[in-house]
Amino acid sequence: MTGVTLEGAIKRYGQTQVIHGVDLQIEDGEFCVFVGPSGCGKSTLLRMIAGLEETSEGTIRIGQRDVTHLDPAKRGVAMVFQTYALYPHMSVAENMGFGLKMNGVAKAEIDRKVQEASDILKLGPYLKRKPKAMSGGQRQRVAIGRAIVRGPDVFLFDEPLSNLDAELRVEMRVEIARLHKEIGATMIYVTHDQVEAMTMADKIVVLRDGRIEQVGAPLELYRNPDNMFVAGFIGSPSMNFFDCDVVDGKLTHPALSAPLEPPAPIPAGASKVTLGLRPEHIGLDHDGDALSVDLTEALGGVSYVYLTASNGDKLIVEERDDERSTEGSRVSLILRPDRAMLFDAESGTRLR
Structure with a gap:
């Protein structure tokens, strides 16, 4: 041995x-x-x-x-x-x-x-x-x-x-x-x-x-x-983190078009949690206007779109469709809730 x-x-x-x-x-x-x-x-x-x-x-x-x-x-x-x-x-x-x-x-x-x-x-x-x-x-x-x-x-x-x-x-x-x-x-x-x-x-x-x-x-x-x-x-680009408010048991954030059901139980009395989603688990709605496109890195088969929410939060989304986002345009997010993760806002510990 x-x-x-x-x-x-x-x-x-x-x-x-x-x-x-x-x-x-x-x-x-x-x-x-x-x-x-x-x-x-x-x-x-x-x-x-x-x-x-x-x-x-x-x-x-x-x-x-x-x-x-x-x-x-x-x-x-x-x-x-x-x-x-x-x-x-x-x-x-x-x-x-x-x-x-x-x-x-x-x-x-x-x-x-x-x-x-x-x-x-x-x-x-x-x-x-x-x-x-x-x-x-x-x-x-x-x-x-x-x-x-x-x-x-x-x-x-x-x-x-x-x-x-x-x-x-x-x-x-x-x-x-x-x-x-x-x-x-x-x-x-x-x-x-x-x-x-x-x-x-x-x-x-x-x-x-x-x-x-x-x-x-x-x-x-x-x-x-x-x-x-x-x-x-772990992961490149890094996971996106949304510092969400908890309102009536749901998650709210300026980048979210509607309140989101939490992917894990929220601790009793918690008013804030952090939602995590990787770039490949978010899509873009090109008819929306919740976020602005700062930059698009076109790498061939994949592009990475850098976005800014109204509260200043920075996000990265992966695109693989023929239609790619352009700098200065407005988009909204399409999330995959089944791939979302929830973290304690203070300790950073995963909530399961």
């Missing part, structure tokens, strides 16, 4: 606590993605697992071993960073095998492991090249290959695609997902890009301010978020 378990993991820098009692189980062979805004603690948590940050309290296990205070080299992990950290004077093959060479592994064994890794990553034609003669995506594959040859129990990725352009990011997402399926190892991946998280993960861990907000499969988080933070963070 090479899963990863965190029990009450805490990290402090002096008097400042940045990770607050994290409990998490990552199963053997699972692709787990830590996602959240900058400063949420995702890279710190990854570095705690790697042993690059000391764990102030709590326990970290890899498989059955307690590695909480173990040296990084003895944890059975390999880490791929945002920067490639390749030796410029070494060839691709030398870079990939350098760690094994330093550990005294026989040259024949190093050559065998480097060849196996290069076959997986399609680096065979480049083994004699120096890093400067390679593209950013190729260099990142070399960095991943260096991790593979070590044969770790767990692979750790710290925003490895951040330095690549958009096209290469997509290409490398596919490469890493394919790699995971091929070698079946446990992988933990950190990113601030929720699109990366949605497309690659078996399990997503959403973090905020050093705490776990929700853990689940990508579509589970998308379809069934526990709170407004997760609902707003």
Whole structure:
């Protein structure tokens, strides 16, 4: 078993606590993605697992071993960073095998492991090249290959695609997902890009301010978020939120053409709640005039329409019909109440 378990993991820098009692189980062979805004603690948590940050309290296990205070080299992990950290004077093959060479592994064994890794990553034609003669995506594959040859129990990725352009990011997402399926190892991946998280993960861990907000499969988080933070963070464009007044048990808002039946029970005495709907769950009535169209992003098969309600609230609606909204026009909303979510206006907790 090479899963990863965190029990009450805490990290402090002096008097400042940045990770607050994290409990998490990552199963053997699972692709787990830590996602959240900058400063949420995702890279710190990854570095705690790697042993690059000391764990102030709590326990970290890899498989059955307690590695909480173990040296990084003895944890059975390999880490791929945002920067490639390749030796410029070494060839691709030398870079990939350098760690094994330093550990005294026989040259024949190093050559065998480097060849196996290069076959997986399609680096065979480049083994004699120096890093400067390679593209950013190729260099990142070399960095991943260096991790593979070590044969770790767990692979750790710290925003490895951040330095690549958009096209290469997509290409490398596919490469890493394919790699995971091929070698079946446990992988933990950190990113601030929720699109990366949605497309690659078996399990997503959403973090905020050093705490776990929700853990689940990508579509589970998308379809069934526990709170407004997760609902707003997962999905691109973000979910629309309507701060509604409760009048006679129904929801009212300047963007709604008529009072709406709440999609979940409203707490007794509540005068305000927040309604959530994703852009694809709202249609537009081009004969209405409740909102003004600020901008339309035409992306080919889909357009995103940016709207402003009379109270100043900003909304985004997805359009796929042949008729597309134009800047300056007036429209009304056609909601899908069956896909609406309701949240507590103060705490942001999902009302069910």
